[in-house]
């Protein structure tokens with residue numbers, strides 16, 4: 097196992113972007129080693145998922161209907177380092193969200209392994225906020241869940257609300273989350289997660305929502321988080337957000353690696369590919 101990881105480090109340091117080469121020894125934070133991820137979809141056959149058919153199957157002691165497998169990630173390998181912001185691009189269904197969830201430890205690998213140095217946090221469209229609780233309750237709960245002390249939460253609270261911009265047009269932070277537009281909810285989610293310094297921060301299209309002002313604020317915050325020595329992964333359909341935030345980009349299609357290198361080169365090739 098150690099051998100595989102070591103050879104992977106060597107391979108990666110040769111063709112990784114040279115931006116961090118001023119540091120003699122870079123610290124790897126995420127090592128993805130020949131990872132395969134397979135979703136198992138139950139009851140994919142027609143009509144087999146109904147209650148009566150399940151009951152008759154039970155009585156007849158028959159096996160459950162066929163399980164369909166979706167092979168979402170096929171043999172991806174890369175290493176990310178401390179202080180890096182890595183863009184992840186590819187067309188819909190190419191496996192970007194799956195890869196982030198796996199790095200966060202939310203999905204098992206069917207083959208291969210993911211090693212992380214530090215605690216990865218996934219900040220995305222599915223981050224768990226409670227819809228029936230007010231925005232301010234969610235800020236407090238979210239901060240506590242990230243490991244802040246009640247004192248820290250108290251001192252960061254106003255900053256988080258201000259950053260989110262939720263209260264710019266009135267007192268919305270005291271309303272339940274379910275009354276928020278998807279953009280407002282995404283902004284609050286981002287603001288909570290960005291209040292803490294993360295070892296490995298995984299962002300899934302969080303920047304796609306929010307107005308221009310919020311986008312600029314969050315890009316600046318991502319740059320700060322990077323300086324605070326973490327590693328950032330960013331999934332976005334906005335190539336300019338990737339260009340502004342990441343010096344390195346990984347392009348995947350159908351769960352396979354297409355390119356890994358300088359953002360400018362990779363995004364240029366990706367755009368060429370999409371025009372063709």
Ligand SMILES: Nc1ncnc2c1ncn2[C@@H]1O[C@H](COP(=O)(O)OP(=O)(O)O)[C@@H](O)[C@H]1O
Nearest residue numbers: 135137166168187188189190191192193194195
């Ligand atoms: N929960 C799931 N169950 C089954 N298949 C899924 C699930 N989530 C994603 N997939 C499939 O995995 C593949 C990759 O999806 P995803 O990672 O969401 O792509 P992307 O984020 O790049 O758009 C797609 O084929 C998608 O249909």
Ligand SMILES: [Mg+2]
Nearest residue numbers: 189192193194
């Ligand atoms: Mg996705």
